[in-house]
Amino acid sequence: MTPKPIKKISIIGAGAIGATFGGLIKHHHPDVEMVMFARGAHLAAMQAQRHVTMCEAGNQVKIPVKATSDPKDIVGSDLVLFTVKTQDTLKTAELFADILGDAIFVSLQNGINQRVLCKTIRTDRLLVGMTATNMSIVQPGVIDVTRRGISVIGAASPDVPPSIVEQARQTLSLSGLPVESSENILGVQYNKLLFNTMGYASVLSNTDFLNDGLLNRNWRTSVALPVLDEGMRVLEAAGITLQKASGGSDVIRWRRLMRLLSTPGLDRIVRAITRGPLSLPKLVFSVYQDLQRNRPTEIDFINGEIVRLANECGVTAPLNAEVVRRIHEMEESTHKSFQSREEIATAFRRLKEAE
Ligand SMILES: NC(=O)C1=CN([C@@H]2O[C@H](COP(=O)(O)OP(=O)(O)OC[C@H]3O[C@@H](n4cnc5c(N)ncnc54)[C@H](OP(=O)(O)O)[C@@H]3O)[C@@H](O)[C@H]2O)C=CC1
Ligand SMILES: CC(C)(CO)C(=O)C(=O)O
Known part of the structure; x- marks a missing residue:
């Protein structure tokens, strides 16, 4: 027809x-x-x-x-x-x-x-x-x-x-x-969702995710990588196969890149390049936009989706649950005061160690 x-x-x-x-x-x-x-x-x-x-x-x-x-x-x-x-x-x-x-x-x-x-x-x-x-x-x-x-x-x-x-x-x-x-649109959606679980974690410290988050060793290894690893473990338990869009972000590659950046000295070199002509874009995450507009965020459906799936599969997702909890706390407070990157990194490192 x-x-x-x-x-x-x-x-x-x-x-x-x-x-x-x-x-x-x-x-x-x-x-x-x-x-x-x-x-x-x-x-x-x-x-x-x-x-x-x-x-x-x-x-x-x-x-x-x-x-x-x-x-x-x-x-x-x-x-x-x-x-x-x-x-x-x-x-x-x-x-x-x-x-x-x-x-x-x-x-x-x-x-x-x-x-x-x-x-x-x-x-x-x-x-x-x-x-x-x-x-x-x-x-x-x-x-x-x-x-x-x-x-x-x-x-x-x-x-x-x-x-x-x-x-x-x-x-x-x-x-x-x-x-x-x-x-495999479900795989594409979950690939993006995992990317956003890290992005929304960066909102907790009002961090420029690409430039100051991923290129900051402490934040990357204490927050971004563990949040992503946890999400990937949950999706694996749920039997969901990730699918990337052509030219789009692929979280499996992001994870590899983040691990590679931990090679001594490499993140400093990358940082020097990206501060020059190859600057990375500043993403204004929709969760950040919502907090600024005093609107409810979609956190329950992103990091919260990982927590929901984890419960469904009988596994746990404490780091994603912590992102959800902290974003809700910010939604409820009249003054949207962000914590420093270091404070958030320390809190997430402690949580991970307590697992
Ligand atoms: N902004 C971005 O860069 C990106 C957003 N997304 C996703 O895209 C989706 C849309 O986000 P975004 O465009 O930023 O959201 P916006 O809040 O800018 O737009 C949604 C609009 O829909 C309106 N709306 C809600 N309910 C109704 C209704 N019943 N009748 C008519 N209008 C209604 C809202 O009004 P009101 O303001 O009164 O609620 C608002 O103006 C979200 O899921 C978001 O996560 C994905 C990638 C990037
Ligand atoms: C990653 C981004 C900005 C889309 O490019 C997004 O999905 C969001 O802000 O929620």
Whole structure:
């Protein structure tokens, strides 16, 4: 069967990630009908201005979009991109599930959301994915395109015909962002999740993960490597095979690299190179963005997912549990005071020794 052409696209949760994909598709393909579902001040700004502003490397573009909060506006969509935070997944999906018709539904969120989405969304239309892009809402209606990374999508179950996966991939690629598909999307999602377990641990000390975290021997060997090792042990116990995206981060390679960096003197040489022309990007993790905005984070679905899986398999994950505990503590405190890298490294080293 020839897939239906994509004429109308809706973005449910048109925040940092969703508005970027939606905005860029509309920018490059003005004939596509683009509907952005958002809420609060961000929705109000897009409605008042009738556009979303995208900033990238000092340039600004204003892209005309229809912004709404009325679920009925979804009717007739050929593809729906779902980009709410993981904790909002079920209640948001339920608002739209009965009126999606034949729309292809693509979740591009962190976490393993298919478990929840398959309860409400047609399984023959349900795709999930991961994105290694990095974006943020810098003010209502304004998105900063911080990093154009790869995104990968795939069928959440064998019910989805391969032609639908390919059509979704081609549609999201209209944004100009690289998008590929994978037959082991669960492995891709967990690969990214493990990367984020280390990244979110770096948020505890407001550490620039690549430049000051991985290249700092004490933090790397006391926090990043043990958190990753623990996650990998849990996934192995759960029988999950990791899969990397082409050009994307591969946690198995990250682990090898981190161990290699412990060769005497090597991290100092790498640091000297990266302080020069080969500087590493500064990632602004979404957990950090949420803490800054006094919002609940997705920590329960990332480091917390490792803890959940560990419980399910009868093993333990105390380091990931500690990241979850500490991030929740920060969510609850009014002053987001970070501890130093050294304090966090000492606390995690003690925890590891106590195992
Ligand atoms: N930002 C990034 O760089 C990256 C994010 N991700 C993942 O992508 C997903 C989306 O993250 P991100 O774009 O940063 O999140 P944002 O908070 O920027 O965007 C989500 C948007 O959805 C809105 N929303 C929530 N519920 C509804 C609803 N019922 N109706 C309409 N709008 C709704 C939110 O409103 P409100 O603010 O009021 O809650 C918010 O504006 C997350 O899973 C995140 O982990 C993955 C890689 C990178
Ligand atoms: C690693 C990153 C920034 C995506 O590139 C992310 O997934 C997050 O901030 O949650």
